[in-house]
Amino acid sequence: MAKSVIHQVANKSDSNYCKLPDGTLIQHGGVGSYTGANRVTYTVTFPVSFVNTNYHMVANGDYYSDSDSYEVMCTIHKDSASQAKIHVRNPVANYANTVSWIAVGRWK
Numbered sequence: 001m002a003k004s005v006i007h008q009v010a011n012k013s014d015s016n017y018c019k020l021p022d023g024t025l026i027q028h029g030g031v032g033s034y035t036g037a038n039r040v041t042y043t044v045t046f047p048v049s050f051v052n053t054n055y056h057m058v059a060n061g062d063y064y065s066d067s068d069s070y071e072v073m074c075t076i077h078k079d080s081a082s083q084a085k086i087h088v089r090n091p092v093a094n095y096a097n098t099v100s101w102i103a104v105g106r107w108k
Contacts, residue, residue, distance in 0.1 A: 015047040025050060025107035031086065032061075032098035038090040040097060048107060049082035055105025059086045063097050074099060 017027040031042040059074040073089040088097050 017047045019048070019107050023106050023108040024104065025055075026102070026104050028100070028102040030098065030100045040088050040090075042086045042088065042099060043079075044084050044086060044101060046082055046084075046103065049080075050103075050105040051107065052081055052105075053078045055081075055103050057084055057101060057103040059099050059101040061086075061088050061097060061099040063090050072097065076101075 016029045017025065019025055025048060027046050027048065029044065029047075031044060033040075055078070057076050057078070059076055061072040061074045062069055063072050075087045075089075077085045077087065079085060084103070086099055086101060088099060090097065
């Protein structure tokens with residue numbers, strides 16, 4: 001039985017993506033800023049466009065203050081093969097938001 005070897009093809013400039021020879025594209029990143037509202041929307045532009053909008057994306061967020069840190073609700077809207085929006089809902093206003101995301105789809 002032949003061994004299968006995964007050869008990674010990625011951008012060497014650390015651009016938060018990995019292209020695999022089978023056509024799989026994995027991208028990741030983070031967004032965040034101080035907000036005075038309990039709802040905020042971040043627009044994510046992918047380093048590399050997917051071939052279509054059939055990619056999968058998840059996001060995990062939190063808000064933090066000097067003494068507390070809590071997870072927040074994130075929902076995703078796929079705008080196009082090159083961009084998505086992450087909608088964040090804070091339980092309390094006037095705190096900083098950080099959101100980490102990962103998206104997996106096809107590059108060819």
